Each structure stands twice: as structure tokens, then as C-alpha cells.
Amino acid sequence: MMPASSPQLPARALARGHLGALLALAFAIFGGTALITAGAVLTETSLSAQAPPDRLAGATVLVSAPQHVAVAEDFDVRLTERASVPTDLADRVADVPGVAAVATDVTFPVSLTARGSGSTVTHDAHSWAVAALSDPGLRGAAPKTGEVVLNHETAESAGLAIGDRLELTAGDTARTVRVSGIVESPGAVHLAQQDAAVVAPLPDGVADLIAVRASDDADTAQVAAAIEDAVGSEYRVTTGDARGAVESLAIGNARGELLELAASMAGVLLLLVGFIAASALAISVAHQRRELALLRAVGATPRQIRSLVARQSTVAAAVGLVPGVALGYPLAGWFSGELADAGAVSTELPVAYTPIAGMTVVALTLLVVQLAARGAVLRASRRPAKEAMGDAQVEPRHPSRIRTGTGLTLIALSLAPAFLPLVMPGDAAFLSAASSTLVGIVGLALAGPALARALTGRLFRRTDDRTSATRWLALNNTHAYALRTAGSVSVLALALGLTLTQVYAQSTLDTVTREEQSAGMKADARVTGPLTAGDVAALSATPGIDAAVPMVSTTFVRTSTSLGDATTERFPALGVGPGADQVLDLDVADGDLAALRGESVALDAGAARRWGLRVGDRTALRLGNGVTVRPVVVATYRRAFGFGGLIVSTDLLTAHGLARSIDTVLVEGDSAAARAWAEGRTHHTVVSGRSLTEDGGTNMERWISLIVLMPMLGYVLVAVANSLRTATGRRREELAMLRMLGATPRQIRAMVTREAALISALAITAGLMLSVLPMSVLALGVVGRPWPQGPLWVIPAMSAVVALIATCSMRGATRRMLRRPVIG
Template sequence: MTAVSNMFAPAVSMARSRLGGLIAVACAVAGGAAMATATGVLAESGIASHTPVERLAAADLTVSGRQYVVQDEDVDVSLTERVPVSSDLVDTVAKVSGVEAAAADVSFPAVILGADGEPATDPTVSGHGWEIAELGASDVKGTAPRDDREVVLDADLTRAEPGEEVTLLVNGEQRRYTVSGIVDAPGSGLYFDSGTAAKLSGHKDGEIDLVAVKVAEGASVDSVTEAVRTATAKSAVEVTSGAARGNVEDLASGASTGMLIALSTSLGGTIVMIVGFIVAGALSVSVAGQRRDLALLRAVGATPRQVRRLIATQATVVAGVATAVGVAAGYAMAGQFADLMRSWGMLPGTLPLSWSPLPGLAATLLLLFVVQLAARAASMRTSRMSAVEAVAESRVEPREPAPWRTAFGFVLMGLALASAMAPIITRSEAAFISAASSIMPALVGLALAAPALVRSTTGWLKRRLPVGGNATTWLAVGNSHGYALRMAGAITVLALAVGFAITQVFSQTSMQAVTDDDLNSGTKIDATVTAPAIGGLTQRDVEQIADQPGVDAAVPLIHTTALWPFTEGDNKRADELPMLAFGSGATSVIDVDVVDGDMSKLTGDAIALDSATAWVEGVDVGDRIDLILADGSKVKPTIVATYSRGFGFGKLIGSSDLVTGHVANRHYDAIAVAGASARLSDWAADNPGREVGTGAASAGLAAGTASPDRWLNLVVSLALLGYVLLGVGNSLVAATTRRRSEFAALRLIGATPAQIRGMMSREALLMTVLAVGAGLALSVVPQSILGLGLLGLPWPQGPLWMIPAMAILVAAIAWLATAAPTRRALRVPPTQALPAQD
């Protein structure tokens, strides 16, 4: 503590005279803190946030299936469908001391039809057994349902009175029911007698969704929860109390919390890397402006460790102020980001963000750690020099970079190029990721090799300048050559902006292009029938549509997920794969470009795999593989075909029989229709809740529709690009500002202000050309390889206008960030500017 305090006063004193360079550090740290805090809020929300309990509010705790698959040393994978539990648990739990009541809960699609025959209630309303309403009913008007023709309605759903009849659509079938009672229960629902509800739920005998438990008055909820856990320990279930019950009631919110954790983890690494890059660059400029001061400190006896500690203390003081601003902005950003995700349907509107000081504290500690490392690294060379060497180099930067640095930089760029070649070898998602992510090691390699590249390039230009040519051009090239390290730092951050923007945008558009190509080539759907208002379609709907005149095929479709378990060393892992499940006759509506096998065999216990995935996993047609379905059911289906259009149709296509045979009451999401039929609209009009759309758009298989996660990636990329450009501009301003004495010396030997401005403009032009050239080489080449490997088109797939647009933007930033501080510096008389410290 004493050592730190001893460094504080000189650090602050030096900082006051070097505000230009430190402002760039402050801006870089503030932007990094904002993004790190926003990411942290999302991560904490994924861990600690829960949807408010509604329908199960009267239950003090729940007993439900485990909605996840355990991964060793990694985040568990959420299951998106309800995992059923044994109905025997109701009696087991009811016998536990302190339990007042235990009720079985099941859910199934059920809506009230209005006078016009259309659904009159929200599709989130569903049917349940009467006992779950009884658990928390505070006021019942009428009687409980006694048979399969009676129903109790929640008071919020209807104005009907007991004894009146209502028309309900239950599991897609229309039927008249007598209202036996009206109940004021938590949440909205339609309540049937227990036997009817069990039958309508579609569960196998002896299975239910969950057990809702009410604790006796005076008993401790925590104690009863532990007792229930002990009583059900052999049943592989989760006993949940408190706010977490909301995630049990609403599975979508539970799955969203897992998505938030995964998203934050994914973004976190990229953000930390870019923040570290920008902060390190800003600190390098700041330290470069203090070389003379540091050299003098070495001359008067300061040790290398003291010099590094002084710079680290100075940077930490600045970062401490900047992080406070950044953290506040980060909390605001998190709220806006969550609203955007909700608008795209990626986050339930009922799931609140978790607001606590922890994300801000974590972001502060992370940024301070990055600043400490960057500051000590930036001051390492100067601190290790002898006092004489330090004084000499305070005016002229080292002319030759370390040989290892250049060699290692070229090795990294070579490895990045090799990584970008993956799409030429295999047409797969892994190859796409390999090519798209090659930009990061390439940019690190450029940062290491840039001084040597700049010195070589400017040396070549210098030798070719005509004798007696333009003085400002000669000065610009000579300065760039003599100060290659300074020029290289600016080029690297500008190239980072170009390369990052091109890669992020064109990666998304390339993925969209190859997905669209697969879907355009492989979709043969003429019409799509959906029923979002009533919870889905049934086999009865499939049969009726198939009987319509002009319909050649009606194939049911389910969008679901499956987990592919595997071991990695001694650790259990599971890859989550989106799965399209088609009914019989899939070849009538899709053409996935079969590589091997026969898609007509996609019935019963069968799946088809993307050929690249099959090759990577070492499986083939006829093999059986282990899968875990969305409700946790473990299956071992047979591979009946492999196909090449995996970008459009996913890595895995299953038989709808495989899903409906294991997932309770699983209705179809859509029915894909082949053949033109004018009667479909008439059929839909006669069947409430059904909708008919042309083509494959309603089936989720239409080309040209970007998924929400791609839009999310684009938004995040644009935010990061803005941060990078801000960092670039601030660093260039700081680097130009510290050249005041250089401008003064030039003026004293005869250079005019116009010549100095011309010199800086030419330096900015040279910097822009080299930066844009490097950025494009490191990004456009991999993106062209991506287009060649995935689509056979050897150029980036996307808006080509973005390439010149980025070049113009970078040129504008380079010019403005050098021209403005140059003009300010030239307003000071040279005799006053020359003694000033740079």
C-alpha cells in the first residue's frame, strides 16, 4: 500500500501534463466497461432471474422433471419440452410431514371460441386438471367438474355463468361443454375433472407434468422442501421453491436463461479481446508521449519496477474514473439490448433482468486488470533500458522491431489463412466458423508484424521518390519510415476496424446466402397450414388436408431440438441440434440433396443427417446413434440418409413419429402442402384457428428470412465496430497531439503551416491505404474463400458496396483525427511549442 501511495503523487502530476494520451485511454476503458457490464447483466439474469409465478402461485414448492442435461465442467443444456414425472410422486409427496396438499398438474391446448367461431382467448391459456385450481382457489362459484362434459373457467376468461354452455377447442377439436363453475384462481386456465385432463394431456399412463405442493400453515417451507427432496431422491426430479418456481411453470423462460448464459459467454470472449486490443493501443500512445519523463526518472535513479508501477498507477487512476461512467452506461445498454431481444421473440416478456452491483463490479475489476497488464507491457521496454539509452530513445523511437515479433506475426497470419481454407475442404458449419473466426489471429499477427511491414513498404517508396520532388510528400514518407512503430500502431487499429466490420457483416450475409440457396433449391412447398392460436395441428388436420382436391401431399412438420451426447476425455458433453421432424412423404415437400440412403424411409424410429456432420462424427447410413429428445427421452434412431443441404435444413432431420411417440401431446407446428388447392382456404374457414399461407414462409423454411440470432449478432457487431472506431479516432488524436514539438521544429527550419498540414494529410493517406489494404487482405480473402467453398462463387457474399464504404469511413476518421489536432498545434507559435513536452 505504501509503494502504491508513493507512486500516486508523481503519477497524477505526470497525468496532468499528458491529458491528450490519457483521454484516449479513458474513452477506451469507458466503452469497454459499458459492454462488459451489459454482458454481465445478461449473464447474471441467466443465472438468477426468474419469471414471476402465476398459475402455480398457491404452491409453495414444485416437484418436476430435470429440464436439463448435465455437462461436466460446462453449462448444462436446457431441454425445451416438458420432462414428465411419475404420477406416483403425488402420493409420495403428500405423505411428507408438513405438506398440506399435493396436486398433479398437466397442461394441454384449450381455448374458448367466440360467437364468430374464432378463438376468443390468448393462446397461452391452456387446460388443466381441477385439483391444481383447487390448490389455490379463493372463491368458487358453482361446483367442480364431474365428468368429461363439464368445465370450470377462470373468472378472468369469461362472463359465462354456471349452467351455461361454451364452445371449446381442445387439442384442436371443437366441442360444447357445460360450465359447472367459475373460479378465482391464480393465473388463467380451463379446468377439467382429473380423469378427463389426464386423457386430454396425451401423457402415457402414470405420467404427469409436475406435482404442485402446498405447505401446511406453520411449517417451514425450507424444511419441507428438504424433506420432499429426501423422499423423492431416487426419482431424478427437481424440487423447487421460491422465485425459481416461475421457471418451472414457464419452460420458455427457463430455456431463455440458459440462452442468456450461452450468449454472454460467447460475447464475453470477443469483447474482452477487442477491449484489450483498444486499451493496449491507447496506453501505448500514452506511454510513448511520456518517454522523456520516464527516461529522466531512470536517470535520477528510478528502478524499472518503479517506472512500471508509476505508469500502471497513472493508468489505473484514469481507468477508475472511466469505468464509473462506462458501468452506468452498461446498465442502460443491457436494458435496451433486452428490449431488442424481446421484440425478436428471443426473450420472454415476463422474464425480468437481474439488476445488481455484481456485473458493474466484475466489469470494473476486469478492466482494471486489463489496464494493469497493458500499462506494464507498454512501459516494459523503456523501464528496462539504462538511463542513457532511455534518454536517447525518448526522442527517437527504436528503428528495428524485435526479429521474433515479426516472425511470430507472420506465423499467426499464416495460421489464420490456413484456418480460412476450411470451407474448401468441407461444406459444414464448423468450416464456416473456422473461416469467420480467422480474422482475430490474423489481426494479432498484423499487430506484431506491422512495424517491419511498414518499414519495408515506406523504405521502398522512399527509394522511388524523385529527387527534387514535392517536399511534403518526402517528409510524409520519411516520417512514416523513420517512425515505423508509431505508424504501425495506427495502421493496426485502423485495419482492425476494417477487418472486423467486413468479417462480421459478410459472415452473416454469407451464412444467409448459403441458407437461402439450400432452401430455394430444396423446398417444394406450395402452401403451409398453421394454427398458432390453438396450440398446433393434429393428425386429423393432416388427413383432412390430404383429402382436399388438388393436394398432392400433406406432410406434418415439427420444429424441435435434440441433444447428441458424447464424451470428451472423461467429461460428459451434449451438442444441441435444431431438428426438423417431418411426417411420411417428406420427399414430396423437400429435396435435401441426398448423398447416401433414402429419405422415403424417414418414418418411425429414423433420422437423416447432414453429410458433413456424419463425416465428422464417423457415422453412416444404417448406424444407430444416441440422441436425447427435447423432453429428455433417450432414443437410438437409425440413420436412413445423409444429405448436403445442411445449412438450409439443419444438421438433423427426424421422423415426426420419433417426436410424437415420446413427447406428450406434441402437436404439429405446421403442415406442408404440395400441390395447388383452392379449397384449403374454405377448409380453414370451417376449422377455427387454422391459417393458410402460400409457400414455405409459415413453415419456417422460407429463403430470405434471417433468424433472430443473426440479427442479434449483427447488432452486437455494429456496437463493437462503433467502439473500435471510437478507440481508433481517440488514439490517432492523441498520437498526433504529441507531435507538437516536431511540428515546431519543422517550422523553425523553414516549413510553412500549409506544408505541415500537407505532410500530415499525405501521412494520413498513406496510413489509410496501408490499413485498408491490410484490413481487406485479412478479411476479404477469407470471405471470398468462404463464398467459393460454400456457393462456388469466389467473392464475398453480401453488400459489396460495404467494402468501399468502409475504406471511405476509415479514410475520413484518419484524416479528421490527424487534421484537427494538427491545426490546433499550429496555432501555437513554434518558440512556445518547442520546449513543451510531447
């Protein structure tokens, strides 16, 4: 038996003899780890990155409510709206030793109309007591009742100076105020504490957070600990740069969105790297069968064989790991910039460039390579020495039944969920249809050798004396080397199926969303921009306007029980004001949308069935700020893709401190009257037409999908081409034997071209079956048309790309080998 350390020398010798396959692995690892590292860096950014406070920089400590709903044995669900704190906490905090000043903070929109100019701007307003915690650079005097302080940029843009008067609208009330001072600090508008408490759209006795300034000689950590004891564990006490995420919910929410996106991206790419690495290693092991058989014959144990292959694979992977991880960091910066430009994440969130992400990627990638290498050589290492020697020149005649059975089962399991949209055409249908492709590709990789052997065997048996030599050789090679054929087919089908699934899942969602919104919008115009309740009232009173209904985007959290397990999830929702039935046609299944007032909601009919709710029932929900409510269901509707699964009355939102700023007002009546009203109002836009998507509402999702898809697709296609070149390049002895038997270079090239055509045909068929079929069923279930929704030219275009990659890669490698002498 060979000594335990003896595989080291054969490992180096084997690596020298199979550099092409190992370099293909190194290249696959290089491209994959660059993208995985980018996803890992963004994941770390979402978990740990901090942005220092801006407006609240003068507050040493912030006291806030938790921005999540605790979930037992699962991840907490983040709240997207500001959870409030009781204002009486400020009295407790003020009594803490070391506290110099305390102020309750609240943010709410106000509209400012300068006298004489008539122009109106909307800004966020705050209490002056918070700005006074630091030196704001005040010129003039602090505001008293009926006065405001503006920052320099706001005053200059509005042409206002100290002593000027202007109309201030907050909520549904308007008043005349005087500018008492101008500051340089952030925060556009500051009101006196008494005025802020009166006009802020919050329930009595609550605020957004509590800002604390510690004494100059106090230790911040000790003060924070004392405040924690005073307020209790129910509230959060924050110091340092972590205050930035408390001040700006956009930063905290961006971290949550970025975590979901980046973790999903990194996870999918890690699976792809494992898949492509396994394919490259299968090719490498297939061409090392002779050497591995000799090692088995001289006494190497199966464990030593697996260790040998794993060691050389790890070395090859390490060659690609280092530059791949290094490239991933600047790539993460580029991804972050693109996502910020698309509005998906906050521009204030800094990218976390630490070694943690790189080290994690290195460990995970090496683990994947180890598993792939040991899996690729498992069967060869277990074969008895005599059988190994006998099979060294040919592939095993029959693939493993366990492998084939597992693969066929996975293919069947991948196709079954594709028909879910016909039964349950909701969001779950998109998830099941999109995820089924990847499961099917894994099944194809496992069952591929048996399927390839069966299909090519059927084609080969149809050959006769009239079959050309090149066609006969191509069919014989693809049939005899079914493992090699299946590996090429699987990676090509992966590239095709992944692309088509990503494209058509998004385009189908865009189509059904656009069509339902177009059919459901009855409004003649939409006014967008930061609007207040007073703006809505003024717009409603404008001659020519029949109805002006506010609409805001929000979220809610619901806990449901299925099969005895409780699940807490966050869902998007719309808040719509009274008169929703005048501007929206949601294809109501039951109830009346006109009853959407007060504590009431309307539900998607499918969700109502799943939750066991009917019109008139009450349901327990948590609003976006965590407040638990029990609204009554007043209607169920069918156009959930266009308008979301839940529509809540804005009365319910405003009663609990939400809907402070209105996103959109749906206008029924004269569009010209709406435009005339909006003239001179900064940041307000009027869009005519019965549509909700003319402003590109779904373009952001499409852009984010494109940002993730294009590098991923490029990596897969390049890795596939590299794998095919390597697999073809290892056929030197086979092609040399054909040349010695009299085959001309032209005949060999023709044979390889036919092989590439056959492999491409098999890959395109498999890729279309595993992607286009689920996407067609999805379209039938949600749109009613049994074909993929979106640009159909993508199917022939991607099929042509797959065929071109296969042909060029295999012919290019063959051409290089034919330039060499047959002997020598």
C-alpha cells in the first residue's frame, strides 16, 4: 500500500499532464469568485456598514423604538416606517446623571408659500429643540409660537430673509408664520416646540425618537448605559456612527433591501460556481482515468485517490481565487453605485471594504471545490484496480442508477411547480416557476449521461451505409462518451435556461402589472411629489376637479399559521383615501371599495381565501411602524399584481402617524385644471392618462435584474466556452488516431462541427424545456396567454449564442490540435 504522503508527488505529475483542465477550473473560479466576492462585500455592507448622523450630529445619544418585529426561531422582520416612542420617556432621560439636554424629535412635511411669489415648496420640518442641541450657527432668533427658522439653502431658494412672512401648510391646516432666523445646519424648517407638537401628524404623547446631549465632562458610554436602565430594554439606545441609521430610515431600510439582494446574488453564484467547477473537474477526472487506474493498481487506496484529486483541484482553484477576490472588491463598489443610481439603495450607505468578505468567499469556494472534486472522483476511486485498468480508455458503459434516478426525480420535481400558476396565480407562482429551472438543470447534470446515451444511441442505430463518415463518427463519439457529452450539454443548457428564466420571469411580471394597472386606473391624471393633506384638500377644491384621492406606498406585517407553524412576513401595500371607487377599478370580487374609510382594508381575493377571511371580518395586522390594528375587510378584489395584495384606508394610516407625506394624488376631472394648480409648485408633476406606470414604476426592478444578470450571464458563457475548449483539447490522442487511420483535417473538423451541432441541439432542447415551458405556463396562469411574455427574439438569439459558443469553442480547439504533427 502507498504511504500516506505519497500522493503529493503524483499530484504534481498529474497536474503537469492535465494543465488545460486545471486552468479551466482556475478561470471558472476566478470569474465566479469575483462576482461572489462582490455579493459578499455588499452583504457585509448591509450587516455592518454605518453612516454618521447628519441633522442629529449634535445628539450624543438617540433613544428610539425597535425597527423590527421579533420572530421566534427565524429572522426578525424589519419595519419600513418609523416606530414611535412615548414622549414621557424624555422626562426619565432628563433625570439621568450626565445628561445636559433632551429633546423629542419628529419629522413631518410642510408646504411653504412665499408671499408675493406664489411659488410653493415642500420640505421636512422638525422641532427647534433638536437643532438647539448643537451650535446650529443661528442668525436671528430662535423660533417662538408662530415663527420658523429656515436653513440657508431653503431661505435662499425661496428668496426669504429674516422678518419675512410666508404661508405654512402642515397636515390639513394652514397658517401665516414669520421667519425668525436662518441657520447653516441641516434641516430645512424648524418650528417652536409648541407648534411642532400641535401640527405634527402623530398621535398625542408620541414622537419619532428622543435626542440627548451629554455633558461635556460625562462619559458617553456610562451615560448611554444609565439611559438604557432608565428607559428599559423595550427601547434602543444608540451612540456613535450607528446613530446615522436611526436618524435616516432610508439607510436602515437600504441595508435590509441590500442584504436580500446581495445574499441572493452571492448564493446563486456560489451554486453556479459549484456547478461549473464540478463540470470542469468531471472532464479533468475523465482524462485522468488511466493515471488513476495505475495508482489503484500499485496500491493507492480510494481515500488517497480522492485526496490526490482534491489537492490538485484546490491548488488550481487557489490560482483563480486570489485575483478573483481582489477583483470582487472594486466590482462591489460598482454594483453599489449602480444600485444607488437606480434608487434601490441609499447613496449614504458606505461600502464595507474589509477582509471578512474575502476570507469568507475563500473558505466557501475551497469547500465547494473540495466537495466537487471528491464527488467527481468518487466512483473512479472506488472501482477495483482490475476494473479501473480495464475502463481506463473508455467511459463506464452504464451510468450509476442512483445518479440517474436522482437526476430524473429532480427534473420531474422541477417541472411540477411550473404548473402552480394555473392553480395559484400569485407571487408564489413566480418564485416556483423561476426556481424550478435551476433544480431542473441540476437534475439534467445528474441524469445527463443516461439521457445522452439513450438519445444518441437511438440516432446512431438509424445510421446505415448511406451515412457519411463524419456523421457516423460524430454520433459514435457523442454516444460512446456520454459523460463528456452530458457535461457539455448541461453547462450550455444552464446558460440558456438561466437567461431565459430571468428575462421572462421579470417581463411577465412587468406585463401583468402594467395590464392590470392600465385596466384598473380610472383617474384622468396623477399629481406626484411630496404632498400634504392640505395640498389634497386644495386640489379637491379646484374648479374642474371632481375627485382628488391620495395614495401612498406602505407596508404591513402579518403573522399567519400554516400546518401548525406561524409565519411572520412583510408585504407591500397601498394606502388610498376616501373616494377610491371613483379613481380605481380593482375588479372587485366582493364588497364595496367605496367603504374604504376609517379602520378598513381591501384584500386580494386569493390572499383572503388563503387567510380564511371574508368581507365583514376583522384581521390582525401590524402597520409599517409596528402598531397592531384590527381593521375590517370591506372588499376583496382580483387585480393584485397591479395594485398589491392589500389596500388600506389612509384614515387608518394617519390615525397612527403614517402617511405623513403623500406620494400621489389620483385626480378625476380636468387634467388641465390639475396642471394649473401644480404650476409654481416645486417638485410636483402632473401626468395625464389612465396609467400608473408611465413614470417607469417597474423599470427599477428591471434595471436591478439587468445589473445582476449581465455579469452572471457573461461569467457563465465564458466559463462554458472555456470548458468546451478544454474538453475538446483533451482529445488529442483520439484525433491523432483518426489521422493515422487516414482521416483528413477537413473531415475531422467536419466531425467536430457535427458533434457541436448535436450537443447544441440537445442543450437548446433541454434549456428550452426547463425554462420556456415554466415561463409559458406562468404566462398562461397570470396573463392568460400560453407563451412567454416579453421579447420573443431572446429565444432564437440565445439559442444562436449557445450554438455559436459550442461550435467556435470546439472547432477552435480542434484547429489548434490539427496544426501539430500526428507523432511527436
